[in-house]
Amino acid sequence: MFFRRYRTFVILVLVFAILISLIFFFQKIKRDELNNQLAKVKLQSLRVGTGMSNGVLGTAIFGVINNKGEKIVSIAEMNVEFLNENGEASKVHKFFPVNKFSFTESLPLKPGQSREFGFPIDDIVPEDWDGTFKAKLTEIILK
Template identity: 35%
Template sequence: MIPLMSLMIGSYIVTRMMIFMLSKNHNQYKSGIVINKLLAALTVIITVICVILIFRSSINPFDMESILKPDVLPSSSEKVEASEKTKDLDVGIENIGEKQAYINKVRIINLKAVETTPERIEVSGIIRNLGNRTLNKVDMIIYFLDKDGMPIFEETYSPVWVSEYSFGVSNKPLKPNYSRRFGYNIEDVPPDWAKKVKAEIADIRFER
């Protein structure tokens, strides 16, 4: 690009000299003026392009500071927070395993279902805590079976639930080796129910 610009500048100078030498011939003088203007315009354009290219080539396209900047290491507070989250996760996993093991110590005894009205069924029984910990909540699932003993309907019930939203005998904790009677009324049981039920403990909550 620079040699081309030099050539254009040289041509411009030569043209100016020719115009001076041919100034006595009017027609040749006018042609020289036109050529001179064209060369001058091209020289300016090429000069601007060269300046732009030189300026762009002087800019580093890579941000070397960001490339050479070392990775930011986590702060001590971030490490502590991550450690606490890991501990909470481990505790949660341990609690799940502990609850699953303790569920086997909670028994449902004398479960039965009676039609109190054509549209209402009363499910009753006894729940017993055979473990060594007090329970603040026990969730059970009651299954209604067809003639083949297959579940066709289910309800979730909490015979133990210590809460401000609960009331009656279920609002008391179930202590170790204690038993409690429960009764639960259910409506809209499917017509193909065969008057048979079964139940299982779904979840528990320990007293803190």
């Protein structure tokens, strides 16, 4: 009697539960693929130096990003922690060494390809910055 009365509702709940399970399953597969590719994109030769940007000499973070994966990277996000003299992160800032919306270098990073980058930091660094930093790729978007 209960099943007859609520049969449509029970079927809808079961279908909804199956759909939600499938969504989580496919999201996990996609997340695992992105993490696998993220491990294959490397930051190299990171350093602080001086350089020209828009005709102005200033301090910048320079480096090379290398795509050792099998997929094309259209956007790469990098977090830089500016450390104080206690070795603690005084400030964290996001940079994009690969960015399809960039005016200067909008091309994606193909498999096996490397690209040099530099970001001015004079207006970003905190006052208690001791000149050291940590950088890590945090996210990539594949083409």
